[in-house]
Amino acid sequence: MDFVNGLRLKDIVEIRDILAGGSNGKEIKIRGAIHTIRDMSEFSFVVLRKYEGLVQCVYEEGKIPDFNIRMLREEATVEAKGIVTAEERAPGGFEIRLTGIRILSEPAKDTTMPIPISKWKLKTSLETKLTLRPVSLRNVRERAIFKIQEGIVRGFRDFMFSQNFTEVRTPKIVAGNAEGGANVFKLEYFGKKAFLAQSPQFYKQTLVGVYDRVFEAAPVFRAEKHNTTRHLNEYTSLDFEMGYIDGFEDIMDMEAAMLKYTLQFLSEEYAKEIRILGIELPDVLHFPAVRFDEAKRLVSEKYNRKIRNPYDLEPEEEILIGKYFKEEYNSDFVFVTHYPSKKRPFYAMDDPADPKFTLSFDLLFKGMEITTGGQRIHSYEEQVAKMEARGMDTEDFKNFLMIHKHGMPPHGGLGIGLERFTMRLLDEQNVRETTLFPRDVSRLEP
Amino acid sequence: MDFVNGLRLKDIVEIRDILAGGSNGKEIKIRGAIHTIRDMSEFSFVVLRKYEGLVQCVYEEGKIPDFNIRMLREEATVEAKGIVTAEERAPGGFEIRLTGIRILSEPAKDTTMPIPISKWKLKTSLETKLTLRPVSLRNVRERAIFKIQEGIVRGFRDFMFSQNFTEVRTPKIVAGNAEGGANVFKLEYFGKKAFLAQSPQFYKQTLVGVYDRVFEAAPVFRAEKHNTTRHLNEYTSLDFEMGYIDGFEDIMDMEAAMLKYTLQFLSEEYAKEIRILGIELPDVLHFPAVRFDEAKRLVSEKYNRKIRNPYDLEPEEEILIGKYFKEEYNSDFVFVTHYPSKKRPFYAMDDPADPKFTLSFDLLFKGMEITTGGQRIHSYEEQVAKMEARGMDTEDFKNFLMIHKHGMPPHGGLGIGLERFTMRLLDEQNVRETTLFPRDVSRLEP
Numbered sequence: 001m002d003f004v005n006g007l008r009l010k011d012i013v014e015i016r017d018i019l020a021g022g023s024n025g026k027e028i029k030i031r032g033a034i035h036t037i038r039d040m041s042e043f044s045f046v047v048l049r050k051y052e053g054l055v056q057c058v059y060e061e062g063k064i065p066d067f068n069i070r071m072l073r074e075e076a077t078v079e080a081k082g083i084v085t086a087e088e089r090a091p092g093g094f095e096i097r098l099t100g101i102r103i104l105s106e107p108a109k110d111t112t113m114p115i116p117i118s119k120w121k122l123k124t125s126l127e128t129k130l131t132l133r134p135v136s137l138r139n140v141r142e143r144a145i146f147k148i149q150e151g152i153v154r155g156f157r158d159f160m161f162s163q164n165f166t167e168v169r170t171p172k173i174v175a176g177n178a179e180g181g182a183n184v185f186k187l188e189y190f191g192k193k194a195f196l197a198q199s200p201q202f203y204k205q206t207l208v209g210v211y212d213r214v215f216e217a218a219p220v221f222r223a224e225k226h227n228t229t230r231h232l233n234e235y236t237s238l239d240f241e242m243g244y245i246d247g248f249e250d251i252m253d254m255e256a257a258m259l260k261y262t263l264q265f266l267s268e269e270y271a272k273e274i275r276i277l278g279i280e281l282p283d284v285l286h287f288p289a290v291r292f293d294e295a296k297r298l299v300s301e302k303y304n305r306k307i308r309n310p311y312d313l314e315p316e317e318e319i320l321i322g323k324y325f326k327e328e329y330n331s332d333f334v335f336v337t338h339y340p341s342k343k344r345p346f347y348a349m350d351d352p353a354d355p356k357f358t359l360s361f362d363l364l365f366k367g368m369e370i371t372t373g374g375q376r377i378h379s380y381e382e383q384v385a386k387m388e389a390r391g392m393d394t395e396d397f398k399n400f401l402m403i404h405k406h407g408m409p410p411h412g413g414l415g416i417g418l419e420r421f422t423m424r425l426l427d428e429q430n431v432r433e434t435t436l437f438p439r440d441v442s443r444l445e446p
Numbered sequence: 447m448d449f450v451n452g453l454r455l456k457d458i459v460e461i462r463d464i465l466a467g468g469s470n471g472k473e474i475k476i477r478g479a480i481h482t483i484r485d486m487s488e489f490s491f492v493v494l495r496k497y498e499g500l501v502q503c504v505y506e507e508g509k510i511p512d513f514n515i516r517m518l519r520e521e522a523t524v525e526a527k528g529i530v531t532a533e534e535r536a537p538g539g540f541e542i543r544l545t546g547i548r549i550l551s552e553p554a555k556d557t558t559m560p561i562p563i564s565k566w567k568l569k570t571s572l573e574t575k576l577t578l579r580p581v582s583l584r585n586v587r588e589r590a591i592f593k594i595q596e597g598i599v600r601g602f603r604d605f606m607f608s609q610n611f612t613e614v615r616t617p618k619i620v621a622g623n624a625e626g627g628a629n630v631f632k633l634e635y636f637g638k639k640a641f642l643a644q645s646p647q648f649y650k651q652t653l654v655g656v657y658d659r660v661f662e663a664a665p666v667f668r669a670e671k672h673n674t675t676r677h678l679n680e681y682t683s684l685d686f687e688m689g690y691i692d693g694f695e696d697i698m699d700m701e702a703a704m705l706k707y708t709l710q711f712l713s714e715e716y717a718k719e720i721r722i723l724g725i726e727l728p729d730v731l732h733f734p735a736v737r738f739d740e741a742k743r744l745v746s747e748k749y750n751r752k753i754r755n756p757y758d759l760e761p762e763e764e765i766l767i768g769k770y771f772k773e774e775y776n777s778d779f780v781f782v783t784h785y786p787s788k789k790r791p792f793y794a795m796d797d798p799a800d801p802k803f804t805l806s807f808d809l810l811f812k813g814m815e816i817t818t819g820g821q822r823i824h825s826y827e828e829q830v831a832k833m834e835a836r837g838m839d840t841e842d843f844k845n846f847l848m849i850h851k852h853g854m855p856p857h858g859g860l861g862i863g864l865e866r867f868t869m870r871l872l873d874e875q876n877v878r879e880t881t882l883f884p885r886d887v888s889r890l891e892p
Contacts, residue, residue, distance in 0.1 A: 001734050001735075001736065001775065002734070002735040002736070003732040003733060003734055003735065004695070004698045004699060004701075004702045004732065004733040004734075004735050004781055005699070005702060005731075005732045005733075006699060006702045006703035006706055007609075007699050007700065007703045008699055010692075012690075014610070031690045031855070033655075033853060033855065050658060051610060051612065051657045051658040051659065052610075073853075074853075075852050075853030076853055077689075077690065077853065077854070077855040077856070104690070104855060104856055105824045105825065105853065105854060105855055105856055106825075106853065107826065107850075107851060107852050107853035108826035108827065108850065108851040108852075109827070111826075111851050111852065113852060114852075132848070133652075134652045134655070134845060134846075134848045134849050134852075135655070135848060135849070135852045137652075137653070137655075137656040138655060138656050143656050143657065146612075146614070147612065149615075150612060150613045150614075153613065153615075154607075154613070161600075163453075164460070164497060164498075166497065166592075166593065166596060167596045167599065167600070168592070168596075168882065169595075169599075169665070169682050169864075169882060170882065170883060171665075171680055171882075171883045171885055172618065172665050172667075172680060173631075173642075173667065173679070173680050173885050173890065174890070175890045175891045176891075185619075185633050185634075185635070186633065186634060187631050187632065187633040187634075187642070188631070188632060188633075189631070189679075189890055190669075190671070190887050190888075192890055194890055196619075196633070196642075202892075203882075203883065206579075206580045206583075206892075207583070207882075209479075209580070209581070209583075209584060210583040210584050210589050211497045211589065212496060212497040213497065218664065218665070219615070219617075219618050219664070219665070221618075221619065223636075225636070233619070233635075234617055234618060234619050236615050243523075244458075244477045244523065244550070246456075249450070252450045253450060253451070253452060253453050253454055254453065255450075256450045256451060256452045257452035257453045260452055285451075286449040286450065286451045287449060287450040287451075288447050288448070288449055288450075289447075289448040289449065289450050290447065290448070329447065335450055378551045379551065379552075380553065380554035380557075381554065381555070399580060399891050399892035400580075400892075402578070402580045402581060402892070403580050403581070404553075404554065405553060405554040405557050406521050406553050406554075406557065406559060406560075406580075406581050407479065407519075407520075407521030407522055407523065407551065407552065407553035408523075408551060409477075409479065409523040409550060409551055410523075410550055410551055418615075436614065436615060436616065436617075436649075436653075437616060437617045437649065439617055439619050441636050442636075444619065444620070444621045444635055444638055444640055445621045445622075445845050446652075446845035446846075446848070
């Protein structure tokens with residue numbers, strides 16, 4: 001009988017092994033994709049691409065028996081054998097003088113790359129980049145974007161665990177939706193009508209009754225028809241929900257602490273990608289917080305802009321609020337609090353001091369909403385009253401109302417749009433730049 | 447201007463603070479839900495439920511001004527003030543002698559719990575438990591199940607990161623599907639036909655071309671009509687895919703190492719839940735591996751069972767294979783390798799030694815398939831040929847074929863059904879027991 005026992009040691013090295021030292025002058029084996037070949041007549045540079053970065057190999061004509069450089073194609077993958085040699089001008093300070101090459105795989109015959117992915121920066125349109133996503137992501141800068149995104153989620157999760165949150169996985173096929181409106185995808189579910197979840201709202205509230213504090217990082221779906229630079233029809237939502245709060249300020253405190261942690265985590269664990277992308281991490285010492293109505297007044301006064309609708313924030317106003325707090329407080333972030341009740345969902349808790357407003361907030365990052373959060377109604381009677389006042393049929397929500405009926409602690413939470421957050425962090429102008437495989441009104445592939 | 451600065455210190459303690467010592471004889475404040483009230487005539491036990499466990503409080507009549515025990519209802523949430531007192535018979539070895547109670551929230555008027563969640567074990571039918579999931583999960587054993595599930599995913603992720611995998615997030619709304627067949631959910635996508643992803647297959651292969659090794663823990667959707675104890679229409683798939691492999695054995699090695707790590711991680715970090723649920727973690731020193739045809743022969747001989755179809759494994763055969771390897775090798779796991787080509791998708795690599803079979807495997811855990819994996823075709827010409835032999839239109843897959851056309855390393859991967867794995871680990875008889883909010887042919891709520 002054969003047995004599988006776990007990882008077997010292989011004599012293949014990684015870049016980190018070489019950088020760790022001790023390989024200089026030694027012959028090693030390394031595997032990677034042929035990123036570029038530069039023929040220098042006497043010799044050739046063969047640059048290998050690995051997940052960690054690029055490795056410069058040097059091939060001297062005649063050094064490898066039965067091999068010549070014309071046998072090697074870009075995007076083939078190889079096992080290269082060679083002597084590690086310190087070389088200041090090479091990436092990482094070393095190069096590999098080739099003594100052997102074994103081709104592991106090759107691209108299709110008679111093909112060439114549709115875009116020059118080995119260029120430092122892809123100078124193609126976003127449209128082209130997206131259409132060619134399966135290969136354009138092989139560009140070193142492009143792939144660094146999604147390492148940063150990985151880091152954001154890791155930071156978020158690590159921090160949540162440190163604060164005693166439980167990670168949950170809630171269903172994406174649902175019978176009803178929390179956020180209301182028409183922007184919901186419908187599907188046929190064994191003869192029943194079902195929807196794709198716009199948010200994990202009902203479930204995360206439910207699970208606060210179980211675990212006190214929960215979080216989830218998962219896809220959400222919005223059938224919004226507008227095709228803007230900041231909307232996606234499928235995106236990743238970083239959600240948390242916490243019980244036993246004293247007020248919605250506890251939620252903002254938690255988010256602020258999470259962002260501090262995550263940005264610190266990025267600066268430590270993703271320094272390479274931060275350097276590749278030239279990111280300047282924002283200062284997060286403190287986050288100004290301003291009431292919704294006050295924010296509108298401030299920007300209206302400073303920038304001579306008439307308030308057209310006192311109950312809504314237009315995207316241009318968000319940009320101006322961002323500008324105001326950058327200019328006045330040198331902050332890239334601002335919490336805008338107390339959104340009007342009519343603009344918030346039925347589960348939002350109204351401000352007892354003025355029920356036209358809610359105990360809720362958005363977080364703006366460089367003038368764009370990246371978080372919506374707030375305190376939720378925990379009392380059954382209060383929740384039913386608010387639904388009835390809105391003409392909703394409570395019977396449609398009896399599973400949700402089960403939690404209020406049988407007791408819920410005071411609680412609240414938020415949702416962060418991961419791709420938008422990444423977009424702002426990287427100063428990108430289109431959220432599709434920071435989405436692996438974006439879904440929008442006209443894009444369903446690749 | 448107000449500023450949000452991060453977490454503020456509160457004078458509320460957690461169970462862990464008390465267990466850390468130093469609180470004995472001191473007055474503290476703690477928050478939780480009223481799990482049970484037991485009136486002992488002279489005094490009452492008030493058990494608080496927190497995410498960490500239960501806390502026994504003792505209320506003596508008259509000790510708290512303007513308060514009596516009849517003002518307190520089960521499932522209300524409170525802030526309790528009291529003196530921490532060592533008490534052997536209490537959970538955790540301490541109790542809190544109440545000196546004050548502040549009610550934070552209450553269940554609806556005139557309601558009682560539909561099931562006795564404070565019982566150690568819920569003795570209701572699965573059907574009832576699922577229908578009442580929002581409250582039945584408050585049971586200490588029920589919620590422990592999904593802490594274990596959290597732990598499995600954490601173990602999986604931590605191990606993947608340690609092996610230089612990149613975490614990715616791939617779209618769930620897709621234009622085409624990898625696994626084929628009719629069991630796919632359709633949805634209307636702005637006038638186009640779209641589907642819910644049956645697996646992240648195309649995307650994870652694509653991303654191997656970018657990051658060499660990738661993983662994802664995310665929902666997948668299968669519109670299978672059969673309503674069995676082991677099928678779900680939405681489940682969590684733990685997927686990984688790795689490049690530069692020497693053979694599909696590398697994938698089994700990686701899974702074996704991951705399982706060893708994860709079970710060790712559970713035993714350390716989730717010891718409390720393991721105790722609550724009485725789980726006996728399986729031995730994972732080594733995993734037997736047997737060829738598909740050989741496995742069929744072995745169980746046919748040992749259990750006198752006729753092989754009806756040499757190219758398929760019936761669920762009963764899986765159970766017998768599990769039984770065989772338990773009896774013969776004392777192993778709860780067995781890798782079954784070299785599945786027939788006609789039973790595997792078009793991207794599976796055939797065995798050059800006998801193309802009727804593939805370089806693939808399933809992992810059975812106590813007689814049930816919890817993983818499907820294998821090596822994939824990396825050559826463009828080979829992939830096109832296999833698709834054409836199956837009568838598929840390569841034009842429908844041109845985004846997927848882009849990766850082969852432009853070069854892919856030898857690679858492979860697997861998908862693990864999280865809920866099934868949890869089910870087997872906990873010796874549950876129905877996968878719905880280990881699914882937070884299951885979706886099946888007849889269940890779309892809650």
